[in-house]
Amino acid sequence: MSKVYKYGNNVDTDVIIPARYLNTVDPKELAEHCMEDIDTNFAKTVQTGDVIVAENNFGCGSSREHAPIAIKASGISCVVANTFARIFFRNCINIGLPILECPQAVANTDSGDVLDIDFSSGVIKNVTKNKQFKAEPFPEFMRKIIDANGLIGYICEEA
Amino acid sequence: MGMTMTQKILASKAGMDEVHAGQFIEANIDLALGNDITTPVAINEFNRSGRAKVFDKNKVAIVPDHFTPNKDIKAAEQCKFIREFALGQDLTNYFEVGQMGIEHCLIPEKGLAAPGDAIIGADSHTCTYGALGAFSTGVGSTDFGATMARGKCWFKVPSAISFVLKGKMSKNVSGKDLILHIIGMIGVDGALYKSMEFSGPGVANLTIDDRFTIANMAIEAGAKNGIFPVDDIAMEYVNDHVTKEYTVFEADSDAEYDQVIEIDLAELRPTVAFPHLPENTKTIDEVGDIDIDQVVIGSCTNGRITDFRIAADIMRGKQVKKGVRVILFPGTQKIYLQALDEGLITDFVKAGAVFSTPTCGPCLGGHMGILAAGERAVSTTNRNFVGRMGHVESEVYLASPAVAAASALTGKITDPDKL
Ligand code: SF4
Numbered sequence: 050m051s052k053v054y055k056y057g058n059n060v061d062t063d064v065i066i067p068a069r070y071l072n073t074v075d076p077k078e079l080a081e082h083c084m085e086d087i088d089t090n091f092a093k094t095v096q097t098g099d100v101i102v103a104e105n106n107f108g109c110g111s112s113r114e115h116a117p118i119a120i121k122a123s124g125i126s127c128v129v130a131n132t133f134a135r136i137f138f139r140n141c142i143n144i145g146l147p148i149l150e151c152p153q154a155v156a157n158t159d160s161g162d163v164l165d166i167d168f169s170s171g172v173i174k175n176v177t178k179n180k181q182f183k184a185e186p187f188p189e190f191m192r193k194i195i196d197a198n199g200l201i202g203y204i205c206e207e208a
Numbered sequence: 209m210g211m212t213m214t215q216k217i218l219a220s221k222a223g224m225d226e227v228h229a230g231q232f233i234e235a236n237i238d239l240a241l242g243n244d245i246t247t248p249v250a251i252n253e254f255n256r257s258g259r260a261k262v263f264d265k266n267k268v269a270i271v272p273d274h275f276t277p278n279k280d281i282k283a284a285e286q287c288k289f290i291r292e293f294a295l296g297q298d299l300t301n302y303f304e305v306g307q308m309g310i311e312h313c314l315i316p317e318k319g320l321a322a323p324g325d326a327i328i329g330a331d332s333h334t335c336t337y338g339a340l341g342a343f344s345t346g347v348g349s350t351d352f353g354a355t356m357a358r359g360k361c362w363f364k365v366p367s368a369i370s371f372v373l374k375g376k377m378s379k380n381v382s383g384k385d386l387i388l389h390i391i392g393m394i395g396v397d398g399a400l401y402k403s404m405e406f407s408g409p410g411v412a413n414l415t416i417d418d419r420f421t422i423a424n425m426a427i428e429a430g431a432k433n434g435i436f437p438v439d440d441i442a443m444e445y446v447n448d449h450v451t452k453e454y455t456v457f458e459a460d461s462d463a464e465y466d467q468v469i470e471i472d473l474a475e476l477r478p479t480v481a482f483p484h485l486p487e488n489t490k491t492i493d494e495v496g497d498i499d500i501d502q503v504v505i506g507s508c509t510n511g512r513i514t515d516f517r518i519a520a521d522i523m524r525g526k527q528v529k530k531g532v533r534v535i536l537f538p539g540t541q542k543i544y545l546q547a548l549d550e551g552l553i554t555d556f557v558k559a560g561a562v563f564s565t566p567t568c569g570p571c572l573g574g575h576m577g578i579l580a581a582g583e584r585a586v587s588t589t590n591r592n593f594v595g596r597m598g599h600v601e602s603e604v605y606l607a608s609p610a611v612a613a614a615s616a617l618t619g620k621i622t623d624p625d626k627l
Contacts, residue, residue, distance in 0.1 A: 071274070105397055113245060113348075201257050
C-alpha cells in the first residue's frame, strides 16, 4: 500500500535534486533534499513504499543519476507517469527503480490516494477510488536488466 | 525501407545490416564521456562490475568542468576521486584544470568526436556532437560505468523528426534563435525518444558553431540526439581537428520520418525563452519591458569563439548598464586564448564585464554567478528551470549572445537591432 505524491508536467531533474547538492553521491544525503524546490513537504513526510505520480515528461533535463537515486533512497517504490524523459527513463531501468507509464492511472489519481501496484504485471489499483488500471509491460530486453537488479547486475551475469 | 542517418550509424555500430525504430540493440561505443558530477557514481558502478581495466583507455574521456576549479571541499573530494581513477587507468583523455574546458566544447576541439561515431556521455548535452554527423547522446552514470567496462551500450532505436531548412538568417539571428524557435514550436517533449535530423539547403548557411548550439539543445526538446549532414563546412572542421578514422553516413532517400517540418531561416527573429521552460518562447518583438540583474554569456551552448565575437561587436566601446552584472565564460582554454588574441577580452573588461576561466559555473547554479531571490538573468545557456541559476525565486531568460550582449548595455531584454 502506497500513498501518492502527485506532480504535473515536466518535473525536471533540477527540482528533483538541485545542483547545489550534487557535490555528494551519498543516497541518504541526496534523499534529504529530494523534490525540495517544488515540494518542501516531500522529504519530511515520504514513507517507504510511497509512490510518485506525474504527468508528461517526468525527469526531463540533466542526466544526473542523482535524481532517481534520490527518489529511490527516499523510499519511493515506484514512479507512475504519462511519459518519462528518456535519460531519466534509462537511469531508472539501470539502477532498478520501478517506473510505469500509464496515463489512465495518472488521470484518475490524486495526491494522498493509496495505490497498490504489482510491478511485474503492471496492474495499478487505486484503493482510495476503487479503480484498476494496467500499464504496458516492459519489453523483454528491459525486463532482463530489471530482473538482474539493474545494468551492472546484468553485465556481471554476462561476465 | 530506408533508414535515417541515426539509424544507419546505429546499425553499423551494432554490426547489423538494418535496424528499425523501436528495436533494442547494443552498439559499440567510440567514446564514453563523464564529468566531475556524474563520473564518481560511474566509477562506483564500474568497480561493482568486477572489471579491473576500462575497455579502451583511448575511448574514455573524463572532464572535470561543473564545479571546477573546485568550488568547495566536497567538490574537491569528488575531483580527487575521479583524478585518481583517471590516472590509475592511464586514460589518454583526462583533462585537468588548465587543459580542460566545458566538455561539449572540448571534445570536438580535441578531435574526439568524428562523423559516424557513436558517443555516449554521462551528461545530457552530449548530443552536441551531432553537429559533426556523429550519433551522440546523453546517458546516466550507470550507463557510463557499464560502457567503461565493456565498450557497448544498449539503445532503443529512435524514429526521427526531419527539419528541412531553407534560406538564410538575417543579421543578429543565430543558431540559438533557430533552436529556441523549434523548441517553442514542438515543446520540451516534442521530440521525446526521437532523433532530430536537420537537412535542406539552409544547412549550408549555418556555421559549425551554429550547428553545435542547435544539436546541443536537441535534449531540450526531449530528443535522443540531433544530427546534421556532413557537408563542406563540417568537413572543414573535421579536417582541422580529427585524426582518427571515421565513416560518413547519410540518411537513405526513402528514410521514414514521423514528421517533416520545414523552416525558412529568413523568417526567424531573435527569440527568448521565458521562465521556467525552454519552450516558453517569444520573439524579441513580443518580449515587452523586462528589467534584468545579470547577463551570462557562455556555456556548452554558446561559449564558442563566434559567440564572443558577436557579443564583443555589440559591447565594444560601450558600457554595461549600471547595476547589471555581466559574466562571460568561454568553453575551453583554446577559445579563451583566441578571445585574448583577438582583443575580445579587453573589450569585455573595458565595458565593465567579467571574463571567467572555462567552467560550467553559473549555467547550473554551481558557482561564479548565482542569483538571489527575485533576480533575473538573461543567459545564453540552455535551461531556465526553477532554481537553475540560484534561488528558486530567481528567473532565467534564455537568449542568443547578440540579445544577451544588447541587454547588458540597456539593463532590459533588448533587440540588438534597436541599439
Ligand atoms: S555548460 Fe551547463 S549545460 Fe553545458 S555541460 Fe556545463 S552545466 Fe551542462
